[in-house]
Amino acid sequence: MSYNAEAKADAVSPERLAGRYSYLEREGLLPLPTRDGVTIIVELAHKEWAEECLKRLLLYSGPAVRLTGVVMKEDFPLEPLLEQLSAETELSFLPYERGNYRTNEALADARTSFVVLVEDRVMVTPGWLGELLWPAIDDPAAYVTAPCSAAEEQEGRAVLRFGNDLELSAYVNHQLSRFRGEWQEVQVLSGPCLIITRDILQRTGGLDASLGERRYIIADWCLRARQLGARLALSSASYVHVLQPLEGNTGYTDGGEQAAYAEAGRAYCAKWGLPDERLGEAGLPVPGELSALERQPAIPLGRTAAALPLVTAVVYFEDKWPAAASMQRQLLLQAQQSYGNIRWVSVRDSWADTSPDFPVHEQDTVITVQGEKLWLHALESFSAMYQSEVTVYLSASVSYDSEYVTRIVKALQHSTAALIVSAAPGLAESELPSYPERGAAAVLPLERTAHRGGIMPGRIVKRESSRRSLLLCPGPELAVGYIAGGPASGAGGSVNDNLPSDGEGGTRK
Amino acid sequence: MNYIIFSGVSWEAYSYKRLLDVLPEREDIVFAGTMSSSEQAESGIRSLSLEEIYRLPVKDFTVLVSSPYWLQDVLALSPAFVVALLEHCPEGEDGSLWDKYSGLLAAQADLTATASERLYLEQLLSRSGVVYLSGDSPLSYGLIRRGERLYFLADYEAVWKRALEELWHPQDKAADVEPWAAIQLRHRAEYYLSMCTKLPKQPTVHYLAASYLYLLGDERAAQLLTRSFELMLLHDYTDCLHSHYRFFSAMEAKRGNLELAVRQYEITAFTAEERAVSEQLQHWLDSGRRELVQAELYRLNEDGAAAIRLLEGAADPEARSLLLLNYTDTFQWEKALRLQQEPENTAGDPAAAVLQGSGAAISILQQIPVMEGTLYLLYGKRHAAIRSFLRAAGADQGARALFAEMADLEEAVGRLRGRMADDEV
Numbered sequence: 001m002s003y004n005a006e007a008k009a010d011a012v013s014p015e016r017l018a019g020r021y022s023y024l025e026r027e028g029l030l031p032l033p034t035r036d037g038v039t040i041i042v043e044l045a046h047k048e049w050a051e052e053c054l055k056r057l058l059l060y061s062g063p064a065v066r067l068t069g070v071v072m073k074e075d076f077p078l079e080p081l082l083e084q085l086s087a088e089t090e091l092s093f094l095p096y097e098r099g100n101y102r103t104n105e106a107l108a109d110a111r112t113s114f115v116v117l118v119e120d121r122v123m124v125t126p127g128w129l130g131e132l133l134w135p136a137i138d139d140p141a142a143y144v145t146a147p148c149s150a151a152e153e154q155e156g157r158a159v160l161r162f163g164n165d166l167e168l169s170a171y172v173n174h175q176l177s178r179f180r181g182e183w184q185e186v187q188v189l190s191g192p193c194l195i196i197t198r199d200i201l202q203r204t205g206g207l208d209a210s211l212g213e214r215r216y217i218i219a220d221w222c223l224r225a226r227q228l229g230a231r232l233a234l235s236s237a238s239y240v241h242v243l244q245p246l247e248g249n250t251g252y253t254d255g256g257e258q259a260a261y262a263e264a265g266r267a268y269c270a271k272w273g274l275p276d277e278r279l280g281e282a283g284l285p286v287p288g289e290l291s292a293l294e295r296q297p298a299i300p301l302g303r304t305a306a307a308l309p310l311v312t313a314v315v316y317f318e319d320k321w322p323a324a325a326s327m328q329r330q331l332l333l334q335a336q337q338s339y340g341n342i343r344w345v346s347v348r349d350s351w352a353d354t355s356p357d358f359p360v361h362e363q364d365t366v367i368t369v370q371g372e373k374l375w376l377h378a379l380e381s382f383s384a385m386y387q388s389e390v391t392v393y394l395s396a397s398v399s400y401d402s403e404y405v406t407r408i409v410k411a412l413q414h415s416t417a418a419l420i421v422s423a424a425p426g427l428a429e430s431e432l433p434s435y436p437e438r439g440a441a442a443v444l445p446l447e448r449t450a451h452r453g454g455i456m457p458g459r460i461v462k463r464e465s466s467r468r469s470l471l472l473c474p475g476p477e478l479a480v481g482y483i484a485g486g487p488a489s490g491a492g493g494s495v496n497d498n499l500p501s502d503g504e505g506g507t508r509k
Numbered sequence: 510m511n512y513i514i515f516s517g518v519s520w521e522a523y524s525y526k527r528l529l530d531v532l533p534e535r536e537d538i539v540f541a542g543t544m545s546s547s548e549q550a551e552s553g554i555r556s557l558s559l560e561e562i563y564r565l566p567v568k569d570f571t572v573l574v575s576s577p578y579w580l581q582d583v584l585a586l587s588p589a590f591v592v593a594l595l596e597h598c599p600e601g602e603d604g605s606l607w608d609k610y611s612g613l614l615a616a617q618a619d620l621t622a623t624a625s626e627r628l629y630l631e632q633l634l635s636r637s638g639v640v641y642l643s644g645d646s647p648l649s650y651g652l653i654r655r656g657e658r659l660y661f662l663a664d665y666e667a668v669w670k671r672a673l674e675e676l677w678h679p680q681d682k683a684a685d686v687e688p689w690a691a692i693q694l695r696h697r698a699e700y701y702l703s704m705c706t707k708l709p710k711q712p713t714v715h716y717l718a719a720s721y722l723y724l725l726g727d728e729r730a731a732q733l734l735t736r737s738f739e740l741m742l743l744h745d746y747t748d749c750l751h752s753h754y755r756f757f758s759a760m761e762a763k764r765g766n767l768e769l770a771v772r773q774y775e776i777t778a779f780t781a782e783e784r785a786v787s788e789q790l791q792h793w794l795d796s797g798r799r800e801l802v803q804a805e806l807y808r809l810n811e812d813g814a815a816a817i818r819l820l821e822g823a824a825d826p827e828a829r830s831l832l833l834l835n836y837t838d839t840f841q842w843e844k845a846l847r848l849q850q851e852p853e854n855t856a857g858d859p860a861a862a863v864l865q866g867s868g869a870a871i872s873i874l875q876q877i878p879v880m881e882g883t884l885y886l887l888y889g890k891r892h893a894a895i896r897s898f899l900r901a902a903g904a905d906q907g908a909r910a911l912f913a914e915m916a917d918l919e920e921a922v923g924r925l926r927g928r929m930a931d932d933e934v
Contacts, residue, residue: 052652052659123652123659150648161647163527165659244648246667247687 022177025127028062033133037064039110043103043119043214044081044093045072049243050120051084057118058088060126068106069120071096098413099309099389104206108302115201119192119214121243122149125165125172128240132195135183135233143200143230144189144222147238152191153219154283155184156234160241168241179237186234188286190219193240200230205298211271213264219284220268224296271296309389309413311339311405312453315346316379316446317396318469329396339405343388349375379446379470380460388453395447395469401425401486408450408483417481418455419474422448425485442480446470451478510677511537511569513562515583517576517599517925520544520556524624525575525594528642529554531653531660533670534677539565541579542929553655559929562586571676577610578918578925580617581887590676593618594642595628606917612840613887620672633694633724634812635839640672641665641693645700668693697721705733712740716753723760731760750777759810762803767794770806800824804831813839833873842880849877875901879911886915 024030032038040057044050050069057067067090071078074096085091094102107115114133128147135142148158162168204225211217222232265279273293278285287293315330334344347367369378379393390409394400404422411420421444449472451457458474474480512532516523520540529538529552537555544556557565559582567586574583575594583591593614598607615621615632622640623629629641642665650667653660662670671689680686701718708714715737722730734756741749755777761770771790778787786809793801800823807816813835820832829848836845882897894915902908 049652052654123661159647161649161663162661164661168661241649241661243652243661244646244650246650246664246671246689246692 018180022180025130026173028060028126030127030130032062032064032130033137034064034113036112037066038062038114038116038129038133039112040065040067040116040118041103041106041110042067042069043072043117044069044076044078045119046121046243046245047077047080050076051081053118053120053122054081054085054088054091056124058085058091060124061129065090065129066112067091068109069093070102070106072103074098101207101209104209104299104301107201107206110198110201113198115196115198117194117196117218119242121245122192123165123168123241123243125169125241127176128172128238129195131176131180131238132235134181135235136195136197138181138183139231139233141229141231142183142185142233143197144225145183145195145233145235146189146191147193147235147240149191149193149240149242150244151242152234153186153188155186156189156191158239160239162241172239175239176237182236183233184236186232188219188284189222189232189234190215190284192242194218194222196225200225200228202301203228203298204230206301208271208299211264211267213261215284216264216268219286220271220296223272223286223290224298226290227293227295309409310341310343311390311392311409312343312345312386312388313337313392313394313405314379315344315394315396316470317346317348319397321396326396333394333396333400336400336402337405338402339409342405343386345386347375347378376460376462376470380458381456390450390453391457392450393446393472397469398447404486407486411481411483412450412452415481416479418478419444419449419451419457419472419480421445421480421482422450423482423485424448425487442474444472444474444480446472510534510571510673512539513565513567513570513572513586513588514538514540514554515572515574515576515579516540516542517578517596519928520548523575525573525642526552528666528669530655531662531666531670533653533674535655537570539570559926571673574614574618576925577607577614578922580610580614581889581922583614584617584887585889590619591617592620592622592673592676595621595623595625595632597625597628602921603917606914606921609840610918613842613883616840616842619676622669622672630720634814636814636841637690638672639690640669641697642669644696646696664696665693691725694721694725698725698727702733705736710740710743712737712744712746715740719756723756723763726763728764731757734760756810758806759812759815762806763815765803767799767802767806771802774806774809798825798827801827801831804828804835808835808838817841830873837873837876837880842884846877846881846884875903877901882911886918
């Protein structure tokens, strides 16, 4: 080959090289630009599409990915996916837990430099991921990248109809060949697919599930990342195809879903100091000067107390307790429970209760009433006064093992019962002696009963026996579930030695 | 699922090929007629002659029929389900014959679908279970995998898929799932509401938005209709009392405001016949027979489907006569004949009921043998059909028109089969 010929070959080499690079990427022959692979977190909510979505992600994302499917809806059937995809070792699932936003758990578990958060209504194409990782390498401040899709904001919104996957792939390849390497900085992203670096994830923290709607949750996270100096990149060359639920709320229906969506929008606006009217704008409203706003706190990643359902533990003293003993008892009960999100409320009858006001945490409450009738009424109507997802009644005269509240919450999450009765420690649920008829309205021992929030549990009456404990007569419409008691050792379940005897404590008249 | 396709045209001209691609749980698909071997390989569909189709285990098949002149064969085959694909009358066919037998096909079908929005709306006013095979949303609403290929579904294709699936696997009524028919109505309403914003002075888009909202039972329908009516008057289309103003009476009837609805109808009642109907409505209203008033207002607004839904559960003895009228109007003639033959029917004399609204008053009693004869004809009982037609004609010369129509139908069916046979040559 002559020198001139070599020079000519050099002159065309960038295009040729780009062509060859393009071929390698399309064929999945290129490694991803990351040493430790990519974690893909798939939010599972659409049972009819999830399998196809996961299969395409497994097929087209390259060998260095790990997938975590997070079940977002209670009625999402996970079993078929487990059966279909059991051979996929790089795929794991986080089942649904009521009240627990498990996406943050999955994000916390991600150990790779890049994390992808994607909805199960996204259909990807061969080589989709590589292009989306490059912005963070092009610009060290570009920590967050998204592809164009029909559900992205403003500049990223590409509404396109494809008859089948061949047409989709042809378009994606065409876009890549035209715009490879091009990305632009945007104010906000809120779409179904987001690529983030672990670095910014750890600094920004998790998603704020309290905003309710995914669009606002993602946008809020992006704004928080921007407050920390992150640039948001929209890849002009990348496109993912998003499916729309047929029943989807497109702003026309009057139902509860629309109200919830509007409420989420208002919550987002309130958080970022935006007037609600701006929700009517074409795109998602964002604050003009993010740096001028107070920095939003990071949301802890992982399984946090805030992510657990709030439990209200109502502590009641049936007997007259000496002041010091009652305070000690209350603190002991509080310290014993391992569950992370409890609001403690004690309901006291000022006539019977001699204990002084003891210090409580900010969210805890002491309700003082005078007279037994009022005291019982306060216990009955408690759930109407304080909103929480679960209310647990704890008698000061009974000991509970450390997992008692956790067990109750779990039982309510996995059952449709309105009320849960725990057997005495060491007893299986089937061994409940007094309440053999499952589900039938019965008289329940208040000290071992819990109920869902937002219901009136029924009437509370005194049990005339040596123990003088309280009973709950549940409303006939409420389903009652029974669970086994905790471990028999240690906790005992009966009155401890340090508790007052009948003689010492006196009786309520 | 297995399907047989009865088309009015050759495979090459068949316009529903994409819908066949996205059929749910596709197994054996048979096209009645001829296809080349490459067409069969490409589409995954085999072609069979009519004789071969008659030898299939038809009870395992759903038929997709896009010409009403296949109706006799479809009824003779008695497949698992019949899906009618309704079209406007093609050039060269007799319009009234086509429309009549299209109506009968739709009434016999388990599911009706059409790519024409006019036919869609007409069918919605006649029956439930109607799919509109077109749409304006550019988004994808679902997918179907067939072998290596993944198909993305437009909104109406996703509705079509769900409607077909529910033929075989009916939705549990207790399930908290929005029915596909309501979803599609909602999509159409959303589309026209967005069009109203874009074209605020266009009366037709407001009228169509009002129509879909009315069908959804959405109270905003009246507001949109008011706007449409105003725009019509502004554009000097003064002849809109029948077409627009009368529609208010159906909306108010739906809301239960029957006094207002009757007054609104009265304003649009010009002819002696319409005024008589108006008086009848007022009489029923005064005597507290509100179900009759409501149902009749629906019928007068051509909403036979709503009238039938109401009357089928009504206790009023005269409801049966009105039901008969509505069955007749909506081509549900088998139901009409069954109702006519029920002994309890003596309570309400259908002979007294008069088909109103179309101009001429025709006694139902005269209409019964015509319906009977037509159904005999469709079930291949030619002699019984002739007897019924002769009975319908009575002493006058009316039988000639009925026999002429019978000959026209036989000729149309013959042409269709001939085309199919030509394809096979």
